[in-house]
Amino acid sequence: MKFKPVFAGFLSLVMAAALLAGCANQMEPAKKAIADIEAAVAAAGPDAAQYIPDQLQAVTAQVVDLKMKFDQKDYKGVLAAAPALLAQAQGLSAAAASAKQAAEAAALEAFNSEWGTLAADVPAQLAAVTSRVGILSKSKKLPAGLDAASFEAARSGADEAKALWDQATAAQAAGNMEQAVMAARQVKEKLNAAMAGLGMSAG
Amino acid sequence: MQEKTPPAWNTPLGATPEEPVAAPADGAYTQWYEVKKGDTLWKIAKEVYGDGSLYPEICKANQDTLSDPDKIQVGQQLRIP
Numbered sequence: 457m458k459f460k461p462v463f464a465g466f467l468s469l470v471m472a473a474a475l476l477a478g479c480a481n482q483m484e485p486a487k488k489a490i491a492d493i494e495a496a497v498a499a500a501g502p503d504a505a506q507y508i509p510d511q512l513q514a515v516t517a518q519v520v521d522l523k524m525k526f527d528q529k530d531y532k533g534v535l536a537a538a539p540a541l542l543a544q545a546q547g548l549s550a551a552a553a554s555a556k557q558a559a560e561a562a563a564l565e566a567f568n569s570e571w572g573t574l575a576a577d578v579p580a581q582l583a584a585v586t587s588r589v590g591i592l593s594k595s596k597k598l599p600a601g602l603d604a605a606s607f608e609a610a611r612s613g614a615d616e617a618k619a620l621w622d623q624a625t626a627a628q629a630a631g632n633m634e635q636a637v638m639a640a641r642q643v644k645e646k647l648n649a650a651m652a653g654l655g656m657s658a659g
Numbered sequence: 660m661q662e663k664t665p666p667a668w669n670t671p672l673g674a675t676p677e678e679p680v681a682a683p684a685d686g687a688y689t690q691w692y693e694v695k696k697g698d699t700l701w702k703i704a705k706e707v708y709g710d711g712s713l714y715p716e717i718c719k720a721n722q723d724t725l726s727d728p729d730k731i732q733v734g735q736q737l738r739i740p
Contacts, residue, residue, distance in 0.1 A: 577687070584688035587740045591708055591716050599709035656690055 482531035489538035490522055496545035504548045507555035515544050567633035574640040575628075581647045581658070582621055585614045588654055599655075606653045613650040617643045690739040694731050707739050716740055 497504075497515060504512045518541050525533045589611050592598065598607055624639035651658055692703055700718065705711035718728050720738040731737070 580684075580686045581688045584690065584740075588690070591713055591740060595708045595710035595713060597709040599705075599707055602709070651688075656688075658688060 482535060483529075486526055486531035486534035486538070489535060489542065490519070490526060493519055493522070493538065493542050493545045496542060497548060500545075500548035500552050503552040503556050507552050507559060508548065511551055512548060515541065515548060518544070564633060567637045570637050571628060571633060571640065574624075574637065574644065578621060578624075578640060578643055578647070581651070582614075582617060582643070584656065585610070585647055585650045585654070586618065588656060589614045589650075592654070601655055602653075610650040610653040613646045613653070617646040617650065620646065685738070692737045692739045694733055694735040694737060696733050698731065698733075700728055700731065703737065703739075 497512070497519065500512065518537075522534055522537060522541060525531075525537070589607075592602075592607060593611070598604065620639050620643045624636045624643060627633075627639060628636035648658065692707065694703075700714040701711035704714035704717055708716070714728075717737060717739060718725060720740040724735075725731070725737070
């Protein structure tokens with residue numbers, strides 16, 4: 457009966473070794489699981505950061521937790537949580553693409569709406585300024601309150617506005633609404649400045 | 660330099676009957692002038708353009724309401740192109 461404690465010790469050693477071996481066996485799969493999740497997050501790219509920042513933050517926070525588990529050698533815990541997190545990470549790309557599409561559609565709608573306003577407004581303003589500049593160009597003497605420098609500034613502003621408006625309408629015709637609206641905004645600024653310089657009232 | 664005297668108002672102004680020109684549609688950018696006592700189109704043109712001889716521009720822009728350029732009335736609204 458003397459061998460009993462020896463056997464018990466041996467058994468404990470075997471069990472500990474088995475446990476250690478089991479852990480070591482789980483380390484590589486846990487490491488790979490984390491790498492797979494990180495790869496899926498990276499694949500979502502900058503679009504995820506731009507269009508679904510909250511969703512991305514939620515996943516990356518869970519990745520941090522998972523890495524902590526790994527560092528604590530809780531490989532079993534890593535492997536248990538990994539599949540669900542991988543699914544979330546893999547969903548980021550599609551969610552980001554969808555959010556991006558929605559944002560772009562909203563932006564296009566906003567540009568279309570702004571273009572509608574500008575297209576209804578700018579031609580009349582351009583015509584009014586061009587007409588006044590044309591008449592003043594024929595004047596032998598500028599009216600009181602308008603010096604030559606201000607008039608020249610208004611005239612060149614009107615010319616630039618006309619050229620920009622041509623660019624804006626060309627961009628609109630080509631379907632580039634963002635470029636069209638950007639150019640049209642510049643046209644408005646130039647026309648407003650020209651009108652102010654010429655002492656014309658708006659509306 | 661002596662200032663030119665205004666031409667006779669019965670001189671045909673603006674478009675000829677054979678070439679009617681529609682008055683521009685009024686909008687937010689139409690510039691208006693309210694006729695004051697003592698105003699003439701020449702005076703108004705001198706005030707807004709610096710040159711009274713440009714009064715036909717005002718006539719053209721107000722063809723629909725200005726049947727006789729010699730008869731503008733106090734309070735009348737004139738388009739100033």
